[in-house]
Amino acid sequence: MAFELTVNGTPHRVDADPQTPLLWVIRDHVGLTGTKFSCGIGQCGACTLHVAGRPVRSCSVPASTAVGKPILTIEGLSADGRHPIQLAWTELDAPQCGYCQSGMIMSALALLQKHPAPSDADIDAEVTNACRCSTYHRVRKAIHLAADLMKVKA
């Protein structure tokens, strides 16, 4: 069954079962592989993307729920890789293996949209993605740096 998704501002006609999890439609039909699969049960957050401005664990929601709503993935965060979060992550060399980092960055984006100057407690509450390399120490610093960069920009 065909339906349309708008991903990073571009409409995509998709021929898939609308009950397919959004993650797999994004990866295998739209063809954007930056959003990752890891647990498949919405636990780890590697598949985090935004639907209508809110973070969603895309492995656990049907694609049909995103029809007619703007979807933002890591590939759409910036045209040039220079979004303040990406700059902060690069400056602090935050990723290790990097596999969870797309989801981590999309969760950080949601946090910073809600709390432009987040406290450590805000970070603990909102960024609940799992990272097996445990890059958390640099991720926390990078979130604070990104908040500063966004303030300067604003």
Place this chain on the structure above:
Amino acid sequence: MSVNRREFLSVVAAAQGAFVLGFWLPSRAGAQTAPVASWYADPATPEVNAWIVIAPDDTVTIRIAQTELGQGVWTSNAMMVCEELQCDWSKVRPQYASANRDAREKAPAWTLNVMGAGAADPKGGGEPTFGNRDPKGVSGIPDSLYRRMRTNAASSVKDGRYYLQLAGAEARERLLLAAASLWSVPVAELTARNSVITHASSGRTTTYGQVARRAAETPHPHPETIVIKPPDQWTLMGTEQKNLDVPLKVTGQATYGIDVRVPGMKWAAVKACPVYGGDVKRFDFDAIRTQPGVRSAVQFPIPDPALTRGRVFSGGVAVVADTWYQAKAALDRMPIEWEIPPANAAFNSANMREALLAALDRPGQVRADLGDVEAGFTRAAKIVEATYSTPFLPRARMEPGNATVLVGDNRVDIWIGDQSPQETRFSAATITGIPETNVHLHLCHLGGGFGRNGNGPQAEHAIMIANAHRGTPIHLLWTREEDFIGTTYRAMGVARLKAGLDADGWPIALDVRTAMQEGGFGPEASFHVTSRYHVPNYRYSNHTTKFHVPVGTRRGVGQAAHEFYRESFMDELARAAGKDPYRYRRELLARTNLPYKNDMIKALDIAAEMSGWGTPLPRGTARAIGLEERGAEGNGMATISAMVHTVSVSRRGTIKLERVDVAHDTGFGLVNPLSVKKQIEGQITWFYNDAVHQACSIKDGRIAETNFHVFPLSRIDEDPPEINIRFFPTQHWLIGMGHDRATSVQSAIADAIHQITGKRVRDLPFRGHDLSWA
């Protein structure tokens, strides 16, 4: 229809290693158009040597033969080459080395012999792990083109440094020779820096890009005379360099195995028998054959243990479909019956623990026996005895197991993130009958490693399935649940330590017994070499039993569990003696003859000083110290660190790691100190997670916890708010530090719990123990 093996063979085109059932006959044309990954495309300029290609615009491509899995090898390997090449670091681009060329070409002779006088020679190559020349790279380093392609044992720098520095130096000297012949001047009059070659007396300059083609045609007349820079001459190595692939990782552009897309590719989802050693009795493909996208089902046997280092996994069945989710959804609906060995199904965590404890009471293999332990116990003023345990632990890397394989008539292509590509190449050749020289293994980034993930049979599954669909690329992807079944485990272990203390509280006799299943990795850690802390009468024995769980080299190998036993017991002895655990360790190290004892003492002193050891803390907060060393019992390469962990336990029993102070030795020099800091930070929370939360239990022969809702992963709220790292120099080459740092988190939390609550926890993880206090 219900399919049994006999019907199967009558309807199926059987290929070696797997049976395929389906209505789809794959095209064989695909094999002739196997895509060649763009990263192997010949650039405009031929390579200077197998590691280095310099384009006319001065871009330097440096080939990396290890796999990037977060440890920073893409950057550190490139730094070691660039240091000697003297090229412009900003123009360096890493790319994976060709594992196929490695099968076809021999290594240059100048890579084969380590120069210098071993671990204590700053001008030399250190002490790489050579052993024999095993072509699979398992028990030694091959003499094939790229030498060591494995990524394990924190050894990429230790083993590869001297020949990567040589590769850079060889290319630099040939670039200079090319410029000298171009200008007809003596090569000795030329200098190279930042990709520019200068002839000072005539004022002429050229760039590497301009002479690279000529250099490629200029052999080095005496490569055996090349020397490498010692650390005091390094200019790039030893400086903090950001990892070259981070821009790809913050934009979603890095290619992991799961991201590989090949024209005509189909997807495979797999279920293997959840009890190891089990197989498929029957399955009903008819029940799902009309599901959307479904193409075929493939039964595959237990992967040949000769390809998985003797480990027995399970047989299973795959469904192949147009998309992975279609394959997975159909597989979930397909009835499957398993053939389960009853003896294996009889294993449970409780009876396995009993079996290990019983093994401790049987005579084990005595590996160290110094003085007279029993006489020491008789003379002792006090006896302290403790039994510890650690559970089965999987790697649980974030990227589930996967591989994309295309088997053609006489060529195999594999796209995979793999910690041991030379072994996987051998598996492909063995399963398909196609020679290794025709196996093209294309390395991808790996979403976490934590112990050679290829120990699990992801590649063997994919090769067997693809071999049954020759001509069509098959992308196999395990679910998270399958990844828990397909990985190898760190063996469950127990230890009993018994010490006799003299009237002053110093140990005069120590008996250490450890037990894990046969085949468990690092069964003795370094207990068989030394007690580390001085004791005149010492005995160590290891004890085994037989279980069915495939065990392997998870991060830290045996060391991680054994450090929990050893360092916990030191804390217990210090408490029994009424002495400060830092000073108790310090004194017992000072009494040894260990060659690196002063470095170990220094590590303890620095960490204690950094932490404010001995200064008051609020009620409910405590400090504990631990020493970490690998190799320091000998006089070869070693890595030494000490950490003080400041831990709080709430009255309700919630643990919080508040602060970690780290003293870490640099040896003669770290290649990229930034990556070392990141590794230390990450391993602190890795081992915190192990100690506090993680365990896999066995129920009726199966792994009971197979996803993250029951196998908890620490999140950012459990990362310590403060980590302080101080490096100190030592006079030896480092042995590596990617897998066994911060093991002290485990014993330190145990001792902090004891200080705060009075309770001593000896069974990991801490989760599940009542740690409340009033």
